Structures are given as structure tokens and as C-alpha cells.
Amino acid sequence: METAELKKTIEALLFVSGKGISKKKIAEITEMPQEKISETVNALKQEWNSNHGVFIEEIGGGYQISTRPEYSPAILKLYPWKGVMRLSSSAAEVLSIVLYKQPVTTSEINEIRGVDSTGVIATLLKNNLIKYSGRKDAPGNPRLIRINEPFYHIFGIRDVSDIPSWRELGGGGEEENERGESSRGEEISEEPGTDDLSEGEEDGEDSEI
Structure with missing residues (x-):
């Protein structure tokens, strides 16, 4: 495939993918080597970043089209933000364990935290921040848990070097980081023991994890 045609194809894939697409997937679709995809x-x-209101962002080992922060006021007039997600210290702690220990089992998370984490894990699963990914080769073959793709979008993580610190995940303690603000300014909170997500209402009620 010629470079000009490959550019157009990648643009189309990024446009329709919404939440982003991996370099590997683009390579498979276009039947081009990943090195060529990176180059393109x-x-x-370079073309988009200087002349457009959107830009190509690297997220979680893939690419997505994102809007420039300076145009947020105009975007919010079209799509008003109706609420925020907030994450409690217990949910942040589980996320941190999964992030740094993945793949990890529920029992391993419980052992590290010293408390039962079943409810918190269920909540994070429902919010697509973590996912089940295979089973461990151990007695009982427990399910393995990994970080899910939406997590990388929320925290703006492109690769391992961008992994947020404990404080950025909301783990700095109630006084130090009461609101659990993420690196993108979205607030995430969870009530311990809650295993379902409530949608924010139109009156601006926060959605809680």
C-alpha cells in the first residue's frame, strides 16, 4: 500500500474507532508492518498537530483522535458534562494493585489488602476499568485480572512510563487526596461494598463507583 493511501486508511480507522485502535490491529487490517504504521x-x-482542532494521541499502546483542551468550552456547550465519576481509596488501592501486579487473582488482591475486595472488584469490572483475562495455572484455576483499556483513556496513559503514582490514582489518603482527582481532571469515587454503578442524573448528580 502506498504511503498516501495508508495515511488515508489510518485516518479512517482512527475516526471510526472512537476509543482508539492498537498499532497491531492497524497493521493487521492494512497488512503493513508495525514499523510502517508508526512511521505513518x-x-x-505532525500534519494534524499544527493545523487542526484535533490531534492523534497515543493511549494504552494504541492511537486515538482527541480534541485539543483549548476547545473544551465549545465542546461542553454541545455535550454538557452531567456528572463526574469519583473513586474511593479502596477502589484506587485495588486499581493500583492490578496495575502494578497484573495479571493478579482476587485472592492475591485480598492478601495484599488484608480485606475482602470482592465488592470493589465487581464495581471496577462493571465500570470496565479492569477485566478478567485468562486463568492462573494453579489449584482451582482462579481467574486473572488485568487493567482494561478504558483505564488508560481516563488517566491518559500511553505506555508504562506514564503509569500514574499512587497519589494520582487517589491513594494519598482522605485528607491528602479526598477527591481522588485523576490526571485528566475527572473525579472517580466508589463506596466500599457497592457493586453497581449509578448514572449521574441530569441535575448534575455525581455517578459513583
């Missing part, structure tokens, strides 16, 4: 995306980024 970098060329696209």
Missing part, C-alpha cells in the same frame, strides 16, 4: 502515524501527527 508520526507523519500524520
